Amino acid sequence: MSNNVLVELSDALADAAEKAGKATVLVNARRRMPASGIIYASDLILTADHVVEREDGIKVTLADGAEVSARLAGRDAGSDLAVLKLERPVENIAEATKSPARLGQLALVLGRPSANGIEASLGTVSAIGGPIRTGRGGMLEKYIRTDSISYPGFSGGPLVAADGTVLGVNTSGLANGAAVTIPADIAWKIADTLVKHGRIQHGYLGIRSQTVEIPATSQKALTRDQGTGLLIVGVENDSPASKGGLIVGDILVAVAGVPVLHHDELFTRLDGNVVGKSTPIDVLRGGQPQTINVVVGER
Amino acid sequence: MNFNGTFTQVIDELVQRVMPALVIVRGHRFGAGSGIVWDANGLILTNNHVVGRRTPIVILQDDREYESKLLARDPDVDLALLSIDASGLTPLQPAPVSPRVGEMVFAFGHPWGQRNTVTRGIVSALVSAQNRRGETLPVVRSDAPLAPGNSGGPLVNAKGEVDGINAMIIGGDQSVSIAASVATEFVTKVLAKRKAEERTPADVI
Numbered sequence: 001m002s003n004n005v006l007v008e009l010s011d012a013l014a015d016a017a018e019k020a021g022k023a024t025v026l027v028n029a030r031r032r033m034p035a036s037g038i039i040y041a042s043d044l045i046l047t048a049d050h051v052v053e054r055e056d057g058i059k060v061t062l063a064d065g066a067e068v069s070a071r072l073a074g075r076d077a078g079s080d081l082a083v084l085k086l087e088r089p090v091e092n093i094a095e096a097t098k099s100p101a102r103l104g105q106l107a108l109v110l111g112r113p114s115a116n117g118i119e120a121s122l123g124t125v126s127a128i129g130g131p132i133r134t135g136r137g138g139m140l141e142k143y144i145r146t147d148s149i150s151y152p153g154f155s156g157g158p159l160v161a162a163d164g165t166v167l168g169v170n171t172s173g174l175a176n177g178a179a180v181t182i183p184a185d186i187a188w189k190i191a192d193t194l195v196k197h198g199r200i201q202h203g204y205l206g207i208r209s210q211t212v213e214i215p216a217t218s219q220k221a222l223t224r225d226q227g228t229g230l231l232i233v234g235v236e237n238d239s240p241a242s243k244g245g246l247i248v249g250d251i252l253v254a255v256a257g258v259p260v261l262h263h264d265e266l267f268t269r270l271d272g273n274v275v276g277k278s279t280p281i282d283v284l285r286g287g288q289p290q291t292i293n294v295v296v297g298e299r
Numbered sequence: 300m301n302f303n304g305t306f307t308q309v310i311d312e313l314v315q316r317v318m319p320a321l322v323i324v325r326g327h328r329f330g331a332g333s334g335i336v337w338d339a340n341g342l343i344l345t346n347n348h349v350v351g352r353r354t355p356i357v358i359l360q361d362d363r364e365y366e367s368k369l370l371a372r373d374p375d376v377d378l379a380l381l382s383i384d385a386s387g388l389t390p391l392q393p394a395p396v397s398p399r400v401g402e403m404v405f406a407f408g409h410p411w412g413q414r415n416t417v418t419r420g421i422v423s424a425l426v427s428a429q430n431r432r433g434e435t436l437p438v439v440r441s442d443a444p445l446a447p448g449n450s451g452g453p454l455v456n457a458k459g460e461v462d463g464i465n466a467m468i469i470g471g472d473q474s475v476s477i478a479a480s481v482a483t484e485f486v487t488k489v490l491a492k493r494k495a496e497e498r499t500p501a502d503v504i
Contacts, residue, residue, distance in 0.1 A: 010456065117400065
């Protein structure tokens with residue numbers, strides 16, 4: 001029978017699996033339970049942090065069956081990402097998507113859990129959310145969920161669009177074993193930092209706080225509509241916050257000029273960019289706005 | 300691109316083409332499985348584990364029921380070939396090449412006794428299963444949902460060609476189908492052997 005749209009779609013999906021499959025590798029970095037990884041640069045593999053249980057003697061198996069030794073180049077438990085350095089350059093670098101995942105879009109989950117070949121399952125992008133706390137002490141700005149099946153050993157492998165580009169990195173290590181995907185733009189950014197610094201820095205202030213409503217009069221004083229802020233209910237001794245002059249009773253409303261309405265947003269703001277730097281923190285003190293400079297510490 | 304309902308149309312056409320070749324294989328005591336019309340003159344392929352101790356009854360799409368003859372069964376590949384006294388049936392063709400990971404597949408069968416269901420998936424992996432003799436058997440794993448009663452039914456590609464014979468008993472909780480190449484080889488062997496046996500009496504004299 002002649003080709004029709006169904007056959008064309010079927011061929012396109014197989015092409016996408018083949019293309020992205022070449023950039024999907026087997027990562028042997030823990031006992032007995034291999035996982036997957038993505039060729040991120042000619043000598044670098046992006047994978048999930050939780051599947052890397054040793055720093056040296058890591059074996060990576062390529063699509064053509066060749067085995068290449070690797071060592072850990074950087075890792076971030078918070079986002080469950082790790083970068084491995086290969087002992088020799090390889091081909092078939094993964095192509096990250098230029099258009100972010102859209103709700104309802106078809107997406108292939110790819111993995112190479114064994115040396116026998118690529119494995120795939122098809123689903124649709126069923127949710128795009130974030131920011132969320134990852135349960136591993138990190139914060140993920142955005143995440144993707146799909147309704148596809150994740151087979152064992154899929155962590156570290158790619159979520160692939162119908163054109164074969166990578167939408168993100170799949171892991172079961174962020175949400176109590178459920179599969180989530182770290183969007184490619186975020187994963188690639190984290191990987192860049194891991195290559196340069198070996199780790200992701202997380203900022204530390206040393207305050208305890210709770211979300212409170214900001215009275216209308218104070219909002220007026222702030223000259224913006226910001227419904228909530230963080231009431232500081234405790235400041236640790238000798239902490240960056242205490243050295244900078246934050247006190248109990250201040251309502252924290254912004255970090256580095258960006259409004260902070262909830263704890264999660266404070267978490268997001270306190271990333272590697274502010275660690276070790278004098279950072280303006282806007283508070284309401286006695287109903288009046290003040291800016292206090294705090295040298296953010298590292299957690 | 301505007302598909303204007305062409306997907307629904309081509310899937311409908313696929314179902315209309317494949318469904319006539321899907322049969323019910325019912326044992327005399329236990330539940331039913333699925334089977335595939337393998338040629339126009341009444342050859343029916345199913346799983347060995349669907350066939351009980353007595354030869355099963357085969358029910359066609361038009362509800363005609365047939366007592367079947369068991370031509371051959373092989374537990375090592377979990378296949379059985381039945382024959383019914385019918386002609387002019389619509390058989391399926393095995394895919395000429397082995398499937399690619401990622402290609403679309405549709406599983407036809409009667410899961411949990413629900414007649415004539417279609418489930419969609421893609422080929423997840425091309426792997427080997429070990430049979431009880433320790434031999435390796437090429438199988439197609441897919442993410443199309445299968446349930447008891449799907450056994451013996453076809454896993455077809457987007458063209459309606461058979462990629463595999465569904466046999467979830469092999470894969471435990473995973474959707475596994477015996478590769479079409481295994482089925483073709485099994486049927487060819489059985490038919491060749493029968494032909495040889497038919498000739499034998501004359502040869503002996």
